Amino acid sequence: MAGPTNTQFAVAIHVLTLLGGSEATPVSSDVMTESVAANPVYLRRVLGRLREAGLVGSRPGPRGGWQLQRPPSEITLGDAWRAVQDGAPIFGLHAVQPGCPVGASITETLGGIDRQLTASVEAQLDGITVASVMPDLSTFSAEELVLPGAKS
């Protein structure tokens, strides 16, 4: 039922993978738009969070764009998760009748479970590097990767 809106995490992994395939030269958000189905502004917002986390760097102007700050083998999905999630809980707590002892106890219990599960998720994601989720680049040319639509 809870239609999750975690597009940002998926987009983050997508762009990190793209940048990992083009470590030499910067990639502009406009170019990434053609691979990720999202508009440049949204991409830049996600990339901004990744930059705050020190995962990517940006440079304006001609021949500018985005680059990884570390090799893909040293960036984990947990890094991307934390950069995007930014402390938002997996579960949501609910408002209870103040003064109800059961409600207060439930809230406290759920908070603990939330912290435990969050830690577990992050630990598992920390075991996966961006390099390990990158497709085998040797089978594609650089142009294929950057311009999947084969535009003019």
Add this chain to the structure above:
Amino acid sequence: MAGPTNTQFAVAIHVLTLLGGSEATPVSSDVMTESVAANPVYLRRVLGRLREAGLVGSRPGPRGGWQLQRPPSEITLGDAWRAVQDGAPIFGLHAVQPGCPVGASITETLGGIDRQLTASVEAQLDGITVASVMPDLSTFSAEELVLPGAKS
């Protein structure tokens, strides 16, 4: 960023705890409204899911209401999670440019991670019973538990 809307899970645990504290007599959704800060219709919808999962039973009419179908020690939070979540993924996938090899690979990878994390979360929640999250009932009277607001 992803403002989670998992109120249903919290509500489910809340009502299961309430019902666990009143195993002898049924509790109406109207009474539960006073402890859980939600309206009766919404409660009945959540309870309906729990009933589909075989966790609770209902009976209409005077002196009717809801009751657990199993003792609280035999109901896990994982049971409630599955009943409420109903297969919804924790992560959301995003639409990618069809034909892009990177996008297809990412989608597949994310799907696998989603399944892995979901299984992990469920396994952890299966290790917690409703009985273990119930506050020490011996310190409260039955009236306190059912009518926390001490209404007339």
Add this chain to the structure above:
DNA sequence: CTATTCGTAGTCGGGGTGACTACGAATAAA
């Protein structure tokens, strides 16, 4: 100086969630 690209503010539409009303069905008690 110009073209390119980032940076960000601001607006807009869609979808989901939960509150609320309303009414029918089932059941216990008189």
Add this chain to the structure above:
DNA sequence: TTTATTCGTAGTCACCCCGACTACGAATAG
């Protein structure tokens, strides 16, 4: 049988968040 209680469910509504999109300013390479 009649009545009151409670579940069951359809339907509407407002709110919030996400992501798309426009617009414009700032920075930089040539």
